[in-house]
Amino acid sequence: MSELGPAIDSYLAELGRQNASAHTLRNYRIDLREFLEYFSPPGAQPPSPAMIGVLQLREWLGSLYDRGLSVISIRRKLAAVRSLFKFMMRQGTVQTNTARLVRTPKAPKRVPIVPTAEQTNKLVDGVAAGRFERPHPERDLVLFELLYGCGLRISELSGLNLEDFDFGERWIRVRGKGRKERQVPYGSKAAAALEKYLVKRAAGPKERALLVNHRGARLSDRGARGIVSFYARMISGDASLHPHSLRHAYATHLLSDGADLRAIQELLGHARLATTQKYTQVSLTDLMAVYDRAHPKARKHRPAT
Known part of the structure; x- marks a missing residue:
């Protein structure tokens, strides 16, 4: 045998x-x-x-x-x-x-498709508005606030337990790839969403997961993806938007607002800086688009009228 x-x-x-x-x-x-x-x-x-x-x-x-x-x-x-x-x-x-x-096949270099800050805020604000008859709107808002506000992977989010939170200092202990732990801060909007959700969190007697489903058990990756897809379709009209789009948005928007690349690497839990550097390509692409729209040397010659 x-x-x-x-x-x-x-x-x-x-x-x-x-x-x-x-x-x-x-x-x-x-x-x-x-x-x-x-x-x-x-x-x-x-x-x-x-x-x-x-x-x-x-x-x-x-x-x-x-x-x-x-x-x-x-x-x-x-x-x-x-x-x-x-x-x-x-x-x-x-x-x-x-x-x-055996030689590793070379992966194509892809620039992530990232929603703009305006698009992302519209989506999260739409979730907060509570216009849809959802069974757990407070939980859904926490999910979006942590995905976009902390740049978590969906597996990291669904794996969070209550004891992973320092609610006083607003820090989360996140277990990333390879079970490596990192500390990630969260802001006032996420804190407010968490406060409202925890009052209504209907978990089983021994369930320590932060996010739970309708049975009171841990919300699965698949369940979380379904929630993101629902709101993306209903608010943005784009069902292709997925949880990792919000992680991309988190990193790109931080970089655009002047955050240090090394700090973003730590926040995302990337082992290699090269992985984080792909977001500089996104920012450069956006910068070139602004240049093409605004700079006189980039504009096409307009015929005299």
Whole structure:
């Protein structure tokens, strides 16, 4: 029997013991099960991990391209396989992390699409207005105030517990990628929204989650995304706006108002400054648009009238 399947099970169990996020566990489980299926032809056992070489991995990557997957998805799947091989090296199952010898597909450089400050404020103010018959309008407003006011990832937001808040000093302890913790401040509008919500928070007797659903249990990532999509569609007429759009807006608007790039990196929980620097590209794009509209040298020649 091949060691590949049991190695995947052991690795996923190890991730669970390391308190990897539910989002990470779900994605790695899907990616590695697909990897196992690729190397498990009908009626045959998969090869031993030591027999999977660079050529076989390149063929596997080629199959992902053939399926029409995006480069981002392929990069994520390759990262999962590299982590698996790293684990198998520690366990003595393989001698080399062969997956590291495969070149990572180059991701296209994309400038995030960011709503303007006016658009974002219109959306959040629309939520605060309470014009829609929603079961938990106070909770919905807290969700938007923290997404835009603190730049949280949706998984970070849904993972917040009551004890993560310093309500006096207005600080939140946020657990980000890799369970790394950071401290994020929040403003007066978020504080006012929290105060109103906590009075009406209808949670189960032992539930410590900040945001809860109609059953009194923790609001899931999917539930939070649905709330954002509803208000975006109803207020902005744009159902494509998602929670990460508000994180992009948070960073871009801070930068536009003069915040230091290093400070924004800390607030967002980015491990690398290069990740934060993409927001400078957004600001430069906006700046060029202003230049094209306003500067005499940029305007097209107008015929005399």
